[in-house]
Amino acid sequence: MADPVLSVTGLSRSFGALKATDEVTLDLRPGEIHALIGPNGAGKSTLINLISGALSPDAGSVHLGGMDVTRLGVSARARLGLGRTYQISSLFPEFSALRNVMLAVQARQGSSFRFFLPVMADASLRDPALSLLDRVGLAARAHVIAAELSHGERRQLELAMALALSPRLLLLDEPMAGMGPEGSKAMTALLAQLGHALPILLVEHDMDAVFALADRISVLVYGRIIATGSVEEIRRDPEVRRAYLGDAA
Numbered sequence: 001m002a003d004p005v006l007s008v009t010g011l012s013r014s015f016g017a018l019k020a021t022d023e024v025t026l027d028l029r030p031g032e033i034h035a036l037i038g039p040n041g042a043g044k045s046t047l048i049n050l051i052s053g054a055l056s057p058d059a060g061s062v063h064l065g066g067m068d069v070t071r072l073g074v075s076a077r078a079r080l081g082l083g084r085t086y087q088i089s090s091l092f093p094e095f096s097a098l099r100n101v102m103l104a105v106q107a108r109q110g111s112s113f114r115f116f117l118p119v120m121a122d123a124s125l126r127d128p129a130l131s132l133l134d135r136v137g138l139a140a141r142a143h144v145i146a147a148e149l150s151h152g153e154r155r156q157l158e159l160a161m162a163l164a165l166s167p168r169l170l171l172l173d174e175p176m177a178g179m180g181p182e183g184s185k186a187m188t189a190l191l192a193q194l195g196h197a198l199p200i201l202l203v204e205h206d207m208d209a210v211f212a213l214a215d216r217i218s219v220l221v222y223g224r225i226i227a228t229g230s231v232e233e234i235r236r237d238p239e240v241r242r243a244y245l246g247d248a249a
C-alpha cells in the first residue's frame with residue numbers, strides 16, 4: 001500500500017479536565033476521501049486544529065508525507081502542502097471572485113518581484129486563477145464580488161483559494177454547513193471530482209454526502225476513534241450505530 005500522505009499517531013489534547021482528543025491514530029492515503037464523523041462535541045474540530053497546527057497536542061505526533069510536523073505552526077504546515085479551506089471571513093468581500101483567487105495564487109508564488117505590476121493585469125496570476133475558478137465550477141461568476149456570491153458559491157471560492165496553494169491534501173471542516181439540498185449536491189459532486197486528484201480529510205455532518213463520498217470513515221466519540229472502515233463496515237458496526245448513526249444507517 002502507498003505511504004500515507006498524512007498520519008496522526010496517539011494524538012491527545014485536553015482542555016482542563018476534558019480530553020477533547022484522546023489518543024487518536026488515523027491516516028490519509030493518496031487518492032482517498034477519509035471522512036471523520038461523530039456527534040456534536042466529539043472533538044472533530046479540535047482534531048482538525050491539531051492537524052493543521054492551530055492547536056498543539058499534549059502528546060502524539062503528526063506526520064506529513066513522512067515528515068514530523070508536530071512542532072510546526074500553521075503556516076509552515078501550509079507551506080509543506082497541508083491545505084485547509086479558508087473561513088468565509090478571510091475572503092475579501094469587496095473583491096471579485098477572480099481577484100480573491102489571484103491573491104491566493106500570488107501568495108503561493110511570492111509577490112515581491114512583481115511589486116509594481118497591477119495585480120489584475122498580471123497574466124501569471126490571472127490564468128491560473130481562472131482555471132482554478134473553472135475547476136470549482138465558478139468560471140461564470142469570476143467577476144462577481146465575493147459579497148454577492150451565494151453561501152454555496154463562497155464555499156466553492158474558498159476551495160479555489162485553498163487549491164491555489166497547490167496542497168498535497170485538503171482538510172475540510174463541514175464544507176456543506178449552511179447549504180440547502182442543491183448546494184450540498186453540487187459540493188458533493190465537486191469534492192468527488194477533486195478527491196480523485198487530492199486526498200481529503202472531511203469532517204461533515206451531512207451523512208448523505210459522507211456515504212456518497214467517503215472511501216473510509218472514522219467515527220469519533222468523546223475524543224476517541226471507535227471505528228475506522230469502509231462505508232459498509234461503518235454502517236454495519238453495532239457500536240457505531242449505538243453511539244452515533246442510529247436510524248441514519
Ligand SMILES: Nc1ncnc2c1ncn2[C@@H]1O[C@H](COP(=O)(O)OP(=O)(O)OP(=O)(O)O)[C@@H](O)[C@H]1O
Nearest residue numbers: 015016018020038039040041042043044045046047
Ligand atoms: N478552546 C477550548 N477550550 C475549552 N474547551 C474546548 C475548546 N475547544 C473545544 N472544547 C471542548 O472540546 C470538546 C470537543 O469540541 P469540538 O469543537 O472539537 O467538537 P466537534 O466534534 O467539532 O463538535 P461540533 O460537531 O459541534 O462542531 C467539546 O466539549 C468542546 O466544548
